[in-house]
Amino acid sequence: MKALTPACFFFLLMAGAACSSIRVVKTEPAPNFALSNYRTFAFSDIESTGDIPQSGFYRSQVDGLKAAIEKQLVNKGLRRVDTQPDLMMNIGIAVDEKTQTRETNFRTDPPYYIGQRRYSWRSQEIPVGKYRQGTIDVHLIDSKRNEMVWQGIVEGVIPKKPGKLQKQIDEGMEKLFSKL
Template identity: 80%
Template sequence: MKIKPFVILVLLPTVFVACSSIRVVKTEPADNFALSHYRTFAFSDIESTGDIPQSGFYRSQVEALKNAIERQLLARGLSRVPASPDLLMNIGIAVDEKTQTRQTNFRTDPPYYIGQRRYTWRSQEIPVGTYRQGTIDIHLIDPKKNEMVWRGMVEGIVPKKPARLQKQIDESMEKLFATL
């Protein structure tokens, strides 16, 4: 049976999207929130503590995140202003070190030996690698009302290569702001 090229062109993007490690965790709009009610935005000051946030790499990635957010909001008709914005953007970033494990299997793994003449058949978690999982939490705040009007959260596995990280930041912001 021959597969038509049209079917491949339709299914290939679906496979790539399904394999993405980025997922939108949640979005919470306030009652009667519409982005069209706002014309300008600005970023609130980012405060950071600890060892990692002081590095130049961290600051460059925060700027890359701000640029990705700015592109999404510019595409939706808003403009960035230095003072008196209609919307204030607050960004929260968390990166956790995770351990990937696998469960031992009784059929393929040898039994775990305890004591003389005592074989036990226990399954256990075996660490096989580590990775970093990042979460970005964005709050849109109406400074005139002093209340949050929208919240969006996205998470994914943080790649080690900076070029892939930049691509993932852009992709995650595109997915998140598509829900607006």
Template identity: 80%
Template sequence: MKNSLYCSLFILLILSASCSSIRVVKTEPADNFALSSYQTFAFSDIESAGDIPQSRFFRSQVDALKTAIEKQMARKGLRRVDTQPELMMNIGIKIDEKTQTRQTDIRSDPPNYIGQRRYTWRSREVEVGKYRQGTIDVHLVDPKRNELVWRGIVEGIVPNKPEKLQKQIDEGMEKLFDKL
């Protein structure tokens, strides 16, 4: 009985971990790139335009992203400095409003009756909901050679609640930097 309970809990844990909405899209290291040959890093200046990047909420989330990245880099043995870093980090953030749709099906959406023996039915896209998809693109640049040495892209669904967003940022950066 206990074994089946533990087995069920283990399967539930694996299923919940595999349902994450965050995925690493791509990582591209440069030829002969070894993170162990670097000890320090710094963030590039962030330039932004428009209303959203100027908001206090957006700036706080960028700071949270930097904190999550700094934590992952410290795990890899690098420390953040303000002057003469061995690596510069550039962060790109893109958030798109998406529409979730489903296609109608004759089994679930019966045909319309137009008149005497004139039934019609067309397949069409029906809007189900809206969501925001975020993409973070991280570039590591060697400033001495002015060369891109590593690039990683992670994307996921952006939650509406700030506490969930912070958890999502931490999880996304952990997944991305595990590939570094």
């Protein structure tokens, strides 16, 4: 019975990881890119589009995003500097409100006949909820050549509770930079 406990824990851990709403969309290194050729990095301006409110909360989350990225790069042996970095970090943020829909069809949602002679039934998309989807696009730029050497894109559903957002940002950056 004790042997089942670690196996059950491992299964639950894997099932929880599979349910994550964060996914790495794309990572694309430049030819001959090696992170070991670089020692320092710095952040450039952050671009944002979509339904992002320009508020204090937004700025605090951008700072949290920078901290999550910095943690991942420091773990890979780089250090952050303010002047003359080897790599410049360019970050793009997009947040869009999406509508979740479901399709009605004849097999699962049969129409009810009410006695009208001109009754017709069509399959259609029915909105069932709204959610916000965030996309983060990270570019690493070689500052000496002014050339992009790596690009990574991660996206996910933004939680409604602000307290969970930083945890999701950390998880997303960990997934993204594990592919670096």
